[in-house]
């Protein structure tokens with residue numbers, strides 16, 4: 001059986017060494033020493049100013065929205081995981097969907113301005129599959145229209161754009177450290193910003209809005225534990241190796257699918273990619289589903305990631321976005337994890353190439 005993702009787990013002795021430390025001092029949560037150590041090491045690794053570790057990537061988005069004081073319309077992408085739009089809805093803001101660029105699959109910056117109204121306060125864009133958004137285009141629209149920019153970087157750990165972490169763009173970025181993501185703490189996430197004042201607000205929001213006897217704002221519980229930080233401290237030194245392994249597997253896929261007129265991810269110039277996902281776009285939904293069934297019969301489990309397009313969710317309907325709706329019906333994420341063998345990738349690809357993949 002081959003699953004779409006497989007969680008990397010460090011050697012158990014390494015985790016046990018951290019557990020011993022926790023048992024020695026008895027501090028298990030509330031910004032403990034391992035949480036602080038992980039935050040510092042992540043800041044150094046990523047080259048960012050502030051990084052606030054929290055309980056998951058969804059609460060990271062919600063805290064970012066709350067800390068920026070957003071209350072009205074937020075322009076966002078329909079092609080993402082449901083957590084992106086749900087965080088906007090949970091913060092009582094209104095999502096306004098703008099369709100995606102068929103090449104990067106990220107929000108189409110050229111279509112943002114026509115969606116701006118007097119109620120627009122921010123743009124929440126996603127670096128889809130870890131491919132950076134048009135940060136330049138989005139940044140200039142935001143500056144001109146005085147909008148805040150949040151990047152959902154749940155897929156973008158370790159991704160660099162022109163030599164700098166993609167988390168250095170916008171007012172604030174978030175990441176997910178869920179077990180299915182490239183770097184994980186079992187459950188977890190982070191909020192990243194270079195703005196000192198905003199970072200302080202985020203820290204207050206993470207812990208009920210107060211620090212000791214001083215109350216600042218309507219906060220939530222977004223903290224994470226020492227046990228989760230310990231997993232992160234075990235995994236962080238392995239990230240470069242994990243990216244290297246994944247790159248190798250990504251290249252096998254690219255080579256083996258090259259003859260099939262497939263549409264797979266293109267890594268733009270200037271991007272140091274993290275090889276987080278391998279989505280393949282088929283010529284029709286029917287072909288994609290047939291392919292999926294064939295792979296399943298062979299013990300290979302893929303994921304419709306992302307489906308449905310978020311503007312057609314049952315709990316929230318937005319305006320139509322033809323490109324996103326079309327791509328989300330035809331896309332399938334193929335298995336990608338650090339320990340896939342060449343024979344396994346070959347087996348997957350021989351099924352996939354029996355179907356005709358096509359351009360978006």
Ligand SMILES: *Cc1c(COP(=O)(O)O)cnc(C)c1O
Pocket residue numbers: 056057058059080081083084126152154155175176177178188189
């Ligand atoms: C995984 C993911 C999230 C949510 O992160 P959790 O840590 O699972 O809460 C948000 N946005 C995107 C794009 C994701 O893939």
